[in-house]
Amino acid sequence: MSDDTDRTEELIEPARKLFAGPIAFLRSAPSLNFLPEADAPEIAFAGRSNVGKSSLLNALTNRNGLARTSNTPGRTQELNFFDIGGGAADESGETAPVMRLVDMPGYGFAKAPKDIVKKWRFLVNDYLRGRQVLRRALVLIDSRHGIKDVDREVMKMLDEAAVSYHLVLTKADKIKASELKAVTERTAAEAKTHVAAHPKLLVTSSEKDFGIAELRAAILEAIL
Numbered sequence: 001m002s003d004d005t006d007r008t009e010e011l012i013e014p015a016r017k018l019f020a021g022p023i024a025f026l027r028s029a030p031s032l033n034f035l036p037e038a039d040a041p042e043i044a045f046a047g048r049s050n051v052g053k054s055s056l057l058n059a060l061t062n063r064n065g066l067a068r069t070s071n072t073p074g075r076t077q078e079l080n081f082f083d084i085g086g087g088a089a090d091e092s093g094e095t096a097p098v099m100r101l102v103d104m105p106g107y108g109f110a111k112a113p114k115d116i117v118k119k120w121r122f123l124v125n126d127y128l129r130g131r132q133v134l135r136r137a138l139v140l141i142d143s144r145h146g147i148k149d150v151d152r153e154v155m156k157m158l159d160e161a162a163v164s165y166h167l168v169l170t171k172a173d174k175i176k177a178s179e180l181k182a183v184t185e186r187t188a189a190e191a192k193t194h195v196a197a198h199p200k201l202l203v204t205s206s207e208k209d210f211g212i213a214e215l216r217a218a219i220l221e222a223i224l
Contacts, residue, residue, distance in 0.1 A: 001058055004200060006216075007218065007221065008214055008217045008221075011185075011220050012190045012213050012214070012216070012217045013219040013223055014180060014220060015207070015216035015219065016212070016213065016216060018085050018098060018099075018216070019060060019216050020062065020063065020082065020172060020224055021084075021085065021086065021098075022083070022084075022085060022086050023061050023063060023084055023085075023098060024082065024083050025066070025067065025080070025081075025082055026081040026082060026083050026100065027047060027080075027081055028077045028078040028080050028081075028101060029078055029079040029080075029081065030077070030123075030124070031123065032126055032127065032130070034081070035159045035217050036081055036100070037094045038132055038133045039133075040083075040096050040097045040099055040100050040133065041099045041100070041134075041135045041222075041223040042097065042099065042100045042101075042102050042131065042133050042134045042138045043046060043075075043079075043100070043101055043102065043134075043135060043136055043137070043138065043219050043222060043223070044101075044102040044127075044128070044134060044136075044138070045057065045101065045102065045103050045137075045138050045140065046104045046107070046124075046137055046138065046139050046140065046154055047106060047107070047139065047140030047141070047170070048106060048107055048108035048140075048142065048148070048151065049095065049106035049107070049108055050106070050125050050142075051106070051140045051141070051142050051170055052140065052142065052170040052171050053106065053140055053170075055101065055170075055206035055207070056091070056140065056168075056204060056206050056215075057082075057101065057103060058206070059204075059206040059209065060101075060202075060214050060215065060216060060219075061082075061084075064136075066082065076139070076155060077105055077116060077119060077120055077123070078105065078123075079102055079103070079105075079123065079124075079127060080102070080103040081100050081101070081102055081103075082091070082100060082101045082102075082103070083097035083100055084097055084098055084099045084100065084101060085097055085098030087099070091201075097152075098166075098223075099219075099223050102127075103105065104122075104124055104127075105120055105123075107120065107124075107150060107154060108148070108150040108151075121208065124157070125134060125157060125161070126160040128157060128158065128163050128199045129161045129162055130219065133200065134163060134166075134220040135222045135223050136163070136164050136165060136166065136198070136219075137163050137164070137165035137166075138165065138166050138168050138202075138215075139151065139154060139155060139158070139159055139165050139166070139168065140168050140170050140217075141167055141168065141169050141187060142169075142170055142171055142196035143168065143170060143171050143172045143174065143175055143203070144171060144174055144175055144178055144185055146183045146186060147167075147186075147187055147190055148189060155194050155196075155197065156194075158185040158195045158196050158197075158199075159194050159195050160224060161196075162195045162196060162220075164196055164198055165195055165196055165198060165201055166198045166200065166201070167187055167191050167197060167198075167201055167205065168201075168202045168203075168204060169183065169184065169187060169201065169203045169205075170204055170205075170206070171205060171207075172204060172205040172208075172210055172211065173207055173208045173210065174204050174205075180203070182199060184203060187201055188201045201216060202218060202219065204216050
């Protein structure tokens with residue numbers, strides 16, 4: 001058994017307990033001025049529209065309606081922050097979360113106006129480059145399609161910002177085992193060509209609860 005596998009096994013139960021604890025939507029940030037205090041480590045989720053990001057967030061947190069909180073009209077092009085767990089109280093008596101999940105707006109929306117796309121790029125790029133508490137990004141890739149050029153643009157953005165990221169295959173239950181094996185191998189091989197990509201590829205299915213425990217463990221490992 002590899003060291004990576006050992007570490008994942010060690011963290012699965014602590015990660016389950018963390019995500020079984022308090023979880024709450026904190027706020028939406030349409031610009032950097034609205035970011036919450038940088039008082040907890042953050043994990044950012046990125047992915048093409050319809051990649052299954054909301055379903056994955058809901059599966060991670062065992063809360064069916066959590067991600068829908070951030071999908072109300074007007075929030076689709078904002079960064080959405082969720083507090084995970086309760087930490088120690090500060091001098092004001094406020095309790096900081098153990099960590100935060102950051103739901104970034106979906107990209108690859110071909111029909112979006114150019115000014116919306118430009119706003120998204122500036123917001124996400126500025127956040128990725130300037131957020132000191134950002135520990136890792138998760139770039140979601142649809143197993144049925146593999147890495148597309150628009151995903152590569154985001155991966156390049158993360159490489160240039162020196163933000164470590166995992167590639168996460170979603171909807172693994174939607175394709176045959178042989179096809180999943182092939183797309184997994186291709187994705188892992190491409191990840192090795194990106195300087196900020198974590199070597200460990202995560203394969204998930206929100207619908208079948210496959211790979212969710214391992215994803216929670218990877219998130220916990222990133223903030224430790």
